[in-house]
Amino acid sequence: MLMLLRTSMRQLYICALLVGGILTNAPAHADSFPERPVHLVVPFSPGGLSDSIARMIADKLRFRLGQPVVIENRPGGSTLIGAEHVAKAPPDGYTLLLGSSTTFSMLPALRPRLPIAAEDTWAPVAIVGETSIVVSxxxxxxxxxxxxxxxxxxxxxxxxxxxxxxxxxxxxxxxxxxxxxxxxxxxxxxxxxxxxxxxxxxxxxxxxxxxxxxxxxxxxxxxxxxxxxxxxxxxxxxxxxxxxxxxxxGVTMSSGAFWYGIAAPRGTPQKVLERLRVELQTVLQNPEFQNTLAERAIVVGHGRAEDFRQRVRAEIAQYRQLAKDARIKLD
The missing domain is CATH 3.40.190.10 (Periplasmic binding protein-like II)
Known part of the structure; x- marks a missing residue:
């Protein structure tokens, strides 16, 4: 009986250590982020503007994070292939999406049943920049x-x-x-x-x-x-x-800009998001980076996540009305 009691207590002690380790290690991982390369997914082909912006960001962000930032081009499906890959990735901050207003606003407005269409699909990091649309x-x-x-x-x-x-x-x-x-x-x-x-x-x-x-x-x-x-x-x-x-x-367009933003999968720890936002904001405020984007007719964005969310909500409403008026239906 005494032997059984000792065995049971030993098992409880081991379980307590394991549970304690799990509980204490979860925030520790967030505190030490990143511990390995971060992947930035671009849902467009190599050589285009989105790819160029992503590589400029990656080149500076790697120094801020102390880890490589790897670009992954996953084009196709009107950006859906790359976006769904990121949305389904582990929410740990190691897989991010450099998307555009197409990904975050237009497709969710036109195809509300898409896996990426839910309002809480993304944990916004920052709006990177915006540019006008030109008919030529x-x-x-x-x-x-x-x-x-x-x-x-x-x-x-x-x-x-x-x-x-x-x-x-x-x-x-x-x-x-x-x-x-x-x-x-x-x-x-x-x-x-x-x-x-x-x-x-x-x-x-x-x-x-x-x-x-x-x-x-x-x-x-x-x-x-x-x-x-x-x-x-x-x-x-x-x-x-x-x-x-x-x-x-004579063309009325309430949001006259095409914009780019970086987001993580929902559920990404807040500490990880804050680290990404702080470091990305530093990159966006870099004069060399701003001048390079200005030469390409891009106005640099900022790091407030709430601005990201509000813009998406407003644009989804606008594009849904446009789709109704133009009788566009993709689903």
Whole structure:
């Protein structure tokens, strides 16, 4: 009997040590984060703007975190492939998503049954930056000289005017639908894997229009390869003073910017999120980083998670109304 009691007490003591270790180690892991490389998933092809932004962030963030930041390109499915990979990853801060307004606002608005559509899918880290959207065509396009002539062509040849998208529910798709609905014209979307392929085919004459972020189209506009027709900024931009804004040509878009943000899977420990936010904020405030983004027509964002959440809520409501007006249904 005494032997049995000693054995039982020994087992209880071992269990107490194990439970105590589990309880004390959980916050310890968060306190020591990161202890291994952090993976930043980009749901776009290599070589594009999102990939470039991710690599700039990774290059500076690795010094702040003291660990490598590895870029993983997982394109496809209108950013869904990469986004779902991150959403299903362990919520430990080691797998992050560099997504865009397509991922966080547009797709959830149009496809509410998606696994990533729930409001609590993500633990926001920061809005990285934003840029305007520009409608452009190849510089040599003699039939489309202005936004007015674009509309004239679309009215004269219903369905003949084509524009590139990076998939259903992405920013170019919605902007094209917005233009078509506003002016009661018929234009044809053509899906590509990435914006670089869209721009190549616009320049090559395979399709008529790009409706991409200015940061993506800017190098080709500045090189004289693309002709901008309208831009979503609130006012005309000094460097493109001849280009009218969306509001000037009659397009109403309450959120005129395409933005990029970093998020972790829901359930990520608060201490880990705070570490990521603090270090990312330091990167975003770096003058060299800001100047590099400014050269690409990107305004740097900030680190407040609540701003991220509020923006997503507001944009989902806006895009749902647009989808209803334009009769867009993806589910």
């Amino acid at each position: 065509t190849r510089a040599e396009n003699a039939t489309i000289e202005s936004f007015a002539s674009l509309l004239a062509q679309a009215r004269a040849r219903p369905g003949a005017v084509t524009y590139g998208t990076t998939g259903p529910g992405t920013a170019p798709h919605l902007v094209g639908a917005m233009i078509a609905t506003t002016f009661q014209v018929d234009m044809t979307p053509v899906a590509y894997r990435g914006s670089m392929q869209v721009l190549a085919d616009v320049i090559g004459g395979q399709i008529d229009l790009s409706l991409d972020p200015l940061a993506v189209a800017k190098p080709l506009i500045d090189a004289g390869r693309l002709k901008p027709l309208a831009i979503s900024s609130a006012a005309r931009l000094p460097q493109y003073s001849a280009v009218p804004t969306f509001s000037e040509v």
